[in-house]
Amino acid sequence: AHIVGHDGAAAVTHRAVAQAAGLNLGAVTYHFATGGALMAAAWAHIYLRLTRPHQATETGPLSREIYVDGLTQYAAQDAQKPDVLAMEALLSQAARDHSFRDMGAMIRYNRGQSTYLRLSRLPRESGPLTPQAAGLVSTLLQGMGRDLAVLDPAMRGVQSRRLMTQVLDALKVDL
Known part of the structure; x- marks a missing residue:
């Protein structure tokens, strides 16, 4: 996950992972036989780190205000954060390289x-x-996130709240 976020998806090789993890190449290839397996593991790790802080643990109703607040806080954070960049890199790699189609679908x-x-x-x-x-x-929301990422950091939260309110209005989510 670290390699993808800092160096891009193309930099994820068995050798690079072994070096970053301080392992020998054999250990990495034993656990991740293919490049696709490495990428899937990177995605799982990135996805959990991105979503875990924003996932509610309760299963009951969620208010519109809490939902918008959570997405606004997420959008307001640094768009250059390695995990955010890594997610975008993995999606782009899946679009470019047919061998990663399954990962893109996942x-x-x-x-x-x-x-x-x-x-x-x-x-x-x-x-x-x-x-x-x-x-x-x-x-x-992914497209909106990309648009928000290029805004001045001070504007991200305001624009995120405005856009999310419009989306929820269109979805007819109750106030």
Whole structure:
């Protein structure tokens, strides 16, 4: 995960991982037989580090205000954070390299599931969003995140709150 965030997805090799972890090459290739296995492990680690602080542990209803606050705080953090850069690098690598298509699908699925678990807890008169709708929202949020990342850091939180309010209004999430 560290290598992807600092040097990009192309820098993830068995040799680079062994060196960064202080292991011999044989140990790394034993546990991760392919480059795809290395990338999948990197993604799992990055994903958990990115989502764990923002995942609610309760399973009950989630207020619109708490949801927007959480995403606003996330968007306001440093866009150059290695894990954020790593996630983008892995998605880009999956788009460029056909051998990483499965990893790209896994990334999209995980992001969609996380979005669904959060959105399904928001109050909507018409009931919770479907997993498919949450997947579309997840993709929209990823694009919004990229747009927010290029803004002045002082503006990220304000713009994030404005955009998230518009998205939740469009989804007819109750106030």
